[in-house]
Amino acid sequence: MSQAFANNINSFNVSIFNATDDEPKILAWLSPLEPQVRHQDICDQRVDGIGSWLLETKEFRSWYNGNENGETDHAALFCYGNPGVGKSHIWYERRSVRNQE
Amino acid sequence: MVDYLCDQAVEQEMAVACFYYDFASRGVQSPTNMLGSLLKQLLSGLGAIPGEIARKFRGQKKVIGGRRLRLPDVVKMLADVSSLQRTFICVDALDECVLKHRVEVLEALGEILLRSPNTRIFMTGRSHIRGVVERGLGGRATSVLIKPRDDNIVTYLRTRLKKDTTPEVMDSGLENDIMKSIPEEISESYVASGVRETFVSCTTLTGANVDSYWSHSRWTQS
Numbered sequence: 001m002s003q004a005f006a007n008n009i010n011s012f013n014v015s016i017f018n019a020t021d022d023e024p025k026i027l028a029w030l031s032p033l034e035p036q037v038r039h040q041d042i043c044d045q046r047v048d049g050i051g052s053w054l055l056e057t058k059e060f061r062s063w064y065n066g067n068e069n070g071e072t073d074h075a076a077l078f079c080y081g082n083p084g085v086g087k088s089h090i091w092y093e094r095r096s097v098r099n100q101e
Numbered sequence: 102m103v104d105y106l107c108d109q110a111v112e113q114e115m116a117v118a119c120f121y122y123d124f125a126s127r128g129v130q131s132p133t134n135m136l137g138s139l140l141k142q143l144l145s146g147l148g149a150i151p152g153e154i155a156r157k158f159r160g161q162k163k164v165i166g167g168r169r170l171r172l173p174d175v176v177k178m179l180a181d182v183s184s185l186q187r188t189f190i191c192v193d194a195l196d197e198c199v200l201k202h203r204v205e206v207l208e209a210l211g212e213i214l215l216r217s218p219n220t221r222i223f224m225t226g227r228s229h230i231r232g233v234v235e236r237g238l239g240g241r242a243t244s245v246l247i248k249p250r251d252d253n254i255v256t257y258l259r260t261r262l263k264k265d266t267t268p269e270v271m272d273s274g275l276e277n278d279i280m281k282s283i284p285e286e287i288s289e290s291y292v293a294s295g296v297r298e299t300f301v302s303c304t305t306l307t308g309a310n311v312d313s314y315w316s317h318s319r320w321t322q323s
Contacts, residue, residue, distance in 0.1 A: 026150050026158045029167065030175075031137030033129065038121040042193075050253045055105070059245045063221060074243035075214045076222040078195075078234045081247035087225040088121070088193050 042088055054079070106189045106223075115187040118142035122197040130198065132205040136175045139190055143182045154178055176209045180216040188220045195226035195234065203230070207237030214241055254284045 054060050059077060066072035081087050106117045118139040122130060144150060161168040170178075183190070190210070198206060210222055224234065225247070235242050258280060265271060 022155065022158070023150055026155065027141045027144060029158055029161075030141045030144075030154075030170070031134045033120075033134050033138040035120045035138055035142075038123070039119055042121070050257060051247070053250065053253075054245065054247070057245055059243050063223075063243060071218070072221075074241060075218075075220065076210070076224065076234075076238050076242035078231065078242050078244045079223070079225045079247045080228045080231045080234075080244055082228060085247050085249050087247050 106191065113187070115189065116143050116146050116183075116185075117189045117191070119191040120193070122192070122194040124197040127197075127199050127202075130202070132202050132209060133170065133172050133175055135198075135202075135206060136172070136179055136209055137170065140175060140179045140182060143179070143188065147182070147185070151178075151182065153181075172205065172209065176212055179209075180213045183213055183220045184217040186219070188217065189223065190220065191223045193225050195224050196230045203233065204237065207234065211238045211241065214238070251284050255280070258283060 059074075062072055063074055063077040079087055106115075109115065119142070120135055120138055122135075144154070157170065157174065161170070182188075190213075192206075192210075195203060195206075214220055214222065222238075222242075224242075226234065228246075231244055235244065262271075262276060262279070
């Protein structure tokens, strides 16, 4: 854990509770839902490269990067469209993104 | 998108949580459960439970066999945990959230954005809820129209043809028709149903048993 992160947690005024035994119970208590199951389904159906154009839009870049201070007036990005256009399957090609870095 | 953000999170100090609405699961996808699920994912990433949450758990455990949190408590905790590091929250198919819950969820997400400036929210949904989303988040949302591009349709078709589970009813003529007709004729509104309709028209063109082919394929189920 970095020092900055540790300071953040201290400023949140929490004591880190060593919940070795209780952590699973606490997590289950917070919600019975497990969205990672649906996420895996989506991943399995995805086709690489579909929807990668979204990453190049000014809306996405502004939302993701913000200004030079990381701030943005639009902290939420809503991708809308008709049924079946692939909103849930927006994906990118790992290779092409890495090549741009 | 979630995986893109997760890849970034591995390399940087940031957190990602996601939620997928499903109308068939509307009975259990209450705002408290939905936001609690996001909180649960963020806490899993932290690897520790903040003392405030542990204390709430211990207190609630004593009553009614473990009373659940109220929505304002979950929202406050989620805002607090989100503010610990750069956080991305992804919510898919917001239109499948029942109306009265959608209003509550948007209000909660708006509050989290106010209290946690480093948090970003990514949402998807059908066009008719765009106004509700933008209003619900008090002008803090920007919108992008998602529509299939020709090259994406071709890529998708080629990939699905490679995974064809009933190759015996496919021939080069039908395959050529599919690759030619669908990108030309498909409506930008309905990829899946457009593919289905074009398949039916190919029956006439080729004489192939497309309905049999179709009934065995899972092309339109994603």
